[in-house]
């Protein structure tokens with residue numbers, strides 16, 4: 035990377051779905067490597083969240099990292115987490131919403147209301163709740179002197195399946211399309227406040243979500259093979275796009291859905 039493209043991250047990063055070895059964990063580690071020294075991370079899985087906290091501290095032991103487990107579908111949890119982040123750090127500069135679930139392959143007529151609610155509860159409602167909490171905090175704070183025109187940046191992880199569709203995934207595709215258009219609507223509403231709101235639409239990425247079971251790996255094969263680059267992406271490749279969108283290098287990028295998909299959606 036040219037030195038003029040070095041990204042700097044003064045201030046506080048807030049990352050959901052940060053546990054384990056997926057995209058949220060890669061984003062947390064990428065912030066740490068890029069010099070961010072204050073971070074709040076959350077996930078429903080405490081053990082995997084602790085794993086990410088340890089990985090972040092292994093990169094830089096001086097990083098102040100708050101790790102708290104909980105369910106992002108629960109508005110009371112999200113409110114209490116936001117209060118904790120405010121008490122600890124007084125601000126959120128980069129909010130990255132990564133928590134999400136995939137669910138079973140099933141057409142709408144085979145999908146129960148409970149399955150629909152579960153997917154949309156985490157992917158759409160959860161992302162809305164954590165975005166909303168971050169936006170509320172950003173509205174209370176002044177921009178950092180290092181980027182006086184940016185009060186805050188929100189980046190949510192949607193999916194290539196928010197743009198195009200595939201068989202047996204109406205509930206998931208709908209939940210990700212919702213994130214893309216929520217991103218646009220929030221971008222319109224908060225532009226005047228100096229807050230940028232964008233999302234990233236990954237293709238098939240090698241994470242526990244896609245490699246956790248032989249069944250899922252098998253059903254994703256056609257999606258990998260049809261993409262021009264014909265491989266899975268890595269969580270780090272998605273994290274690079276996220277950090278760019280959070281940074282002041284993306285200062286005129288607003289309400290965008292950036293595909294990181296090896297060309298899947300151009301086919």
Ligand SMILES: NC(=O)c1ccc[n+]([C@@H]2O[C@H](COP(=O)([O-])OP(=O)(O)OC[C@H]3O[C@@H](n4cnc5c(N)ncnc54)[C@H](O)[C@@H]3O)[C@@H](O)[C@H]2O)c1
Pocket residue numbers: 050051052053054055056057058076077078079082104105106107132133134135136156160191192193194235236237238239240241242243244
């Ligand atoms: N891996 C892919 O191919 C791919 C493609 C497109 C989009 N995505 C999206 O990327 C995001 C990250 O997925 P990943 O691939 O890293 O998978 P992952 O399973 O490794 O990460 C998702 C994380 O979210 C956490 N989580 C799940 N439900 C939660 C809840 N209710 N509250 C809080 N945390 C919760 C999980 O514990 C997990 O750590 C998801 O939104 C997913 O839909 C992934």
